[in-house]
Amino acid sequence: MSSSSSSPPPPPPPPPPKLPIPGRRNILITSALPYVNNVPHLGNIIGCVLSADVFARYCRLRGYNALYICGTDEYGTATETKAMEEKCSPKEICDKYHAIHDEVYKWFDIKFDKFGRTSSPQQTEICQAIFHELMKNNWLSENTMQQLYCDTCQRFLADRLVEGACPTQGCTNKAARGDQCDNCSHMLNPTELIDPKCKVCKNTPHIRETDHLFLELPLLKGKLVNYINDTSVAGMWSQNAIQATNAWLKEGLKPRCITRDLKWGVPVPMEKYKDKVFYVWFDAPIGYVSITASYTPEWEKWWKNPDNVELFQFMGKDNVPFHTIMFPSTLLGTGENWTMMKTISVTEYLNYEAGKFSKSKGIGVFGNDAKNTNIPPEVWRFYLLMSRPEASDTLFTWTDLQAKLNSELVHNLGNFINRVLSFVAKPAGAGYGSIIPDAPGAESHPSTSELADKINKRVDQYLDAMEKVKLKQGLKIAMSISDEGNAYLQGSEFWRLYKEDPISCAIVIKTSVGLVYLLTCLLEPFMPSFSNEVLRQLNLSPEENLSFSEEKGESVKAKTPWDFLPAGHKIGRPTPLFEELKDDIVSEYRKKYAGSQAERSSKEVADAEATKIANQLRSTTLSEGGSKKEQKKQSGSSKSKAEVSVAKLDIRVGLIRKAEKHPDAVSLYVEEIDVGEEDPRTVVSGLVKYIPLEEMQNRKVCVLCNLKPVAMRGIKSHAMVLAASSDDHTKVELVEPPAGAAVGERVTFAGYSGEPEASLSGKSKVWEKLAADLHSNGERVACYKDVPFTTSAGVCKVKTIANGEIR
Ligand SMILES: [Zn+2]
């Protein structure tokens, strides 16, 4: 759409930095800083930068003095490890990925006032200044920790720089990472690894004691709770934010380590700690401040001005505690007059087709993929915002995108605008020769004044929703104005009026043109490129006309929509605004973006750029969700080229006849499971921590029957009970066949046929490869990729864990 516009005028000189203006609403907006080491996917884009962009644009539209700050989060283990592997500097890694992020966001029309980075001199300065205040106020303590030290490399090793045999019973992985085992998914401490090795030099590190600094969260709790109690009400925090925060408080605050043995970070400004840097959770949120400081030296006018500045922060749900607990504690601890967060806007997850967007697995549509589809940015933005996961996870599907584009944008909005403008553009005798007609008496025209009442109410609802950062609701209300417009226009039979009642016809058309203008303004936060195009067709300049403020009286005009645009104004040339998405294109995209980015590139379906970035992705250690969480397991699936058929797994419906605790291991159960054979099999499972013994009795389970038997603490296990685990591995639930499933029947997967292997042991790693794609989907159905575990009585499910891994 935007490609049809004429060449843009030369860019104006950059405006002076915005500063808070006394007496105005000054709104500081941040979105969670995306971690630099990856290409953002659609889930990340809706989760933070896009949502914050919509709100920032809304604020500007309303005439508020808004500043939108974001940037890449660059310090930490992931970057440093990556740099060592690629034999380049962490800075080079960051430069490369910062540019990718920048490009993706530009394409999505994200209008930051500043998109900066955390690896800046301002970051060092502000981070160290905050540290000095915390030190001075006695909120920091020292503690000794045991860590692995490599003599050859002369350094303490970060969790992921250590590899060794997994200590988990029954797991045979010899190359588990210090933070987690990729095979059994257990979270680990590097000191637990058996025969640990330094990943860099392969020598054996040893345990050494080292001192670290801790932020005394328990001592700050009083101040923190006061802040949370006051602000969560005043700032209308969403329910998911409040819940996550309370969960942390309830668990009890513990002193939290703020230092790390790394080089790539902000140095701790103390002689004793000169070889350490600040831990990324501590320094990353300070990035909001330092990026503002790289925007203007007068940053304190934004950040130390709580009486005149409102701070709105946008993020995904996994980031909540860093913004409601950790960062506020840091700021409160300085005793300085910081602008604290007022409103937090949290999104849940956007899932992709049957699975989950995953950076580490390369699953889903990535920022650069979106650009390569011929679907314009305004359509992507519209669809993502319509699917914004505000209260629960939502699902991206190509079919849904097609349905929403065709029904809402093409047939509702696009149709309304094009119909009105085309009619105005028709030559005199058939239309108005592109001149907006005068419409005296509009206020007493019955259907028009009725419409004006409805529109005025809708506009009030829109403003109310947007003020409360209910963006999806705001978008839906704006779209309903287009519905009203269509109904009004159609009901007026304007083509008949044109001949029979020209006065009424002029009223209907002038009012409708007013609605077109109104929609252009209200939808600008959601679809700026759409609004620019409509303004072009209206022959209005965006600079002067994109505004909907109280001050300039635009919002009052919603009561008299025929007044939005003056009679006599000559409009430009109307053209259709949206194109339908056809079925064959949709199925092409679905195929093209199925599987991981790496698989796609091996199929040579992705074009040159996608391939390039996929290659970078494959060679990069990635972190999940733009969060400060340390990285999750990397999947085997992105590495395997040829697909192994899931039919090789012998998964059967089993019935637990008896379960008891393992005599020699507190974490294990020993079960007798009927899998349709003459005798039940003895199975050992590490489920004690997650499932009470009474719930293990006499229930149907899914059992993997062709693993090579292994002895677990002296008892041989002849099968494996399949269970799903939550993201953070705190919850594990059994995969349950439907009640009517027959004991011993095989669990099948549509589209995969064949006999199971006799035994899955050996070097082929069939189980490991397939296991990477076993998961529960958004509906809690157990799946291999997007194919459900199926029995004669229906599909298998887990009780509560959606999008969990199944092992
Ligand atoms: Zn393991």
Ligand SMILES: [Zn+2]
């Ligand atoms: Zn080493």
